[in-house]
Amino acid sequence: MLNISSRLSLFLHSPLFFSPSTTFLSNTLRTASMSSSSSSPNEEESLNQVFKYHNQTKHSFNNYARGPHGLDWANQPNPFRRYIGSxxxxxxxxxxxxxxxxxxxxxxxxxxxSTLQPLSLSTLSQLLYDSLSLSAWKTTGDSTWSLRVNPSSGNLHPTEAYVIAPAIGSVSDYPFVAHYAPKEHSLEVRSVIGGEGLFGLLPKGAFLVGLSSIFWREAWKYGERAFRYCNHDVGHAIGAVVVAAAELGWDVKMLDGLGYSDLEKLMGLGGLGKFEIPSRPVKGKLPSIEFEHPDCVLVVFPHGSGSEFSLDYECLSSKISEVMEELEWKGKANSLSKEHVCWDIIYRTAEAMKKPLSIDSRFGIEPFQGSELISDGIYKGSLVRQIVRKRRSAVDMDGVHVMKKEIFYQILLHCLPSGSQGGKVKQGKQLAFPFRVLSWDSEVHAVLFVHRVEGLPNGLYFLVRNEDHFEDLKKATRSAFEWEKPEGCPDNLTLYRLSKGDCQQQSKRLSCHQDIASDSCFSLGMVARFDQALCDKNVWMYPRLFWETGILGQVLYLEAHAVGIAATGIGCYFDDAVHEVLGLKGSAFQILYHFTVGSPVLDKRIMSLPAYPGPTIDA
Known part of the structure; x- marks a missing residue:
């Protein structure tokens, strides 16, 4: 039996640990990409750019990823985009x-x-109110800031949202495109679409939600690593929309066959002009850096209409070009900062991942797969709307609270992509709520550091979310790991114990020495199949891996609040140190996100204020 507390303490204290070189990862990738008969020089170049970015933005014990040496408060980006004149x-x-x-x-x-509700002003308002709106204002001393229903790294909120919808009574007599303004909980109507527009291709009552990212908002604080955090936030926003839609009996699916230019046209982006990427990080007045990068478009439609819903992406793309290119766009994007810092590698990486139209992509709606419920009493009858609007990110954990084992198992059952209801289910396909929004089989697993779960030995555990990866994971990790199911684990829960032992200090050190990782009931790292996912599914899978971690993180947030505790996403961790703990070599599997779940310590100095009406400041 491997005791992680003793065997790994020497490594975790070692000052001699360095991240592998960029050249190593690029060569690994080059070998993999060249083995594919479909690879082109441009594809190989793009893949190398992704690996360069991923490796360069790793934190290690000796060196953090490049970022600002301090916070330039005078140029903190405005968290609220507005289209002046719309x-x-x-x-x-x-x-x-x-x-x-x-x-x-x-x-x-x-x-x-849930019971299906019709699309109306009321239900559209509720969808946005319960997914992307403000949830509260906080104030202490001279500082006041807003919180939102959807979480964000550093509460910086790089994610913007758009609604592309048919005519809706009391909203618009015509199909329209609107930007969502969360501070006002309002739609900024940017254009009206004549005729039926795109909606003849969609089921009755369907509409689109587009998400985009302003990289500068995260880069202001986090520098080069910001691209990772922006994509975590996209995943959280996707999860938030799926949950709010489910309240209303609506299903959500990503239109992942569309290309970058299709998304740009649908959301009316590109108005700030083309951003010229410098050859190195530069500081100055760079207003075009505030552009929005279109990430994805979600189709929201009535549950049960999937059988009548099929899409030809080439036809849809052609219709988008026909309809959207002729529109007159209203409103000018507001300025977010006076001066900026351009971390050039972010924009080179985003450029490399501009996805083309996927003509051969299959769009399909799989039947809903339920998840196992251990006991009705675990959630104490909590209502969805209560949970989503009271969600907060914990700042500290009490280091005392002990979680019941059945609650721990229930939380993890809801983290499975394929559901677990009605007999043995093989995990992999994204069929269960809320993961069914995604179009690919699960690529993300979780390594858990268990600290305080009643009746469960402390130690290192692993949640396998795609069983097709199981043998590869066993071969890639330490040979001394047990890979045994823990006592009392539900049959459908693909959870394995790797090693017993106190791992509180390890989890703290791995998460950039943060107490919140060790003072919780458990913390975890999300591990993605990396090389093969990028080579099999192409370079644009890179942000999608982070989106999947964000959706998984959103489930953890809501689960924690539903059982009366809290959670927090942790973006700061020592990447390759975590890999060493697991015994992972190379880049076949990579850690992409950390999380912690436990009983929060509230700061009584901070006062909460209602979300609406809130202060007039932009914060």
Missing amino acids: HLLPLQHLPLSSSTTPSPSYASLFVSP
């Missing part, structure tokens, strides 16, 4: 007490679809 359409404020739509229980979302 028509502002106020949405309805629907607190739980006044909602006309009964909120389903949180646990029920994982079991079966």
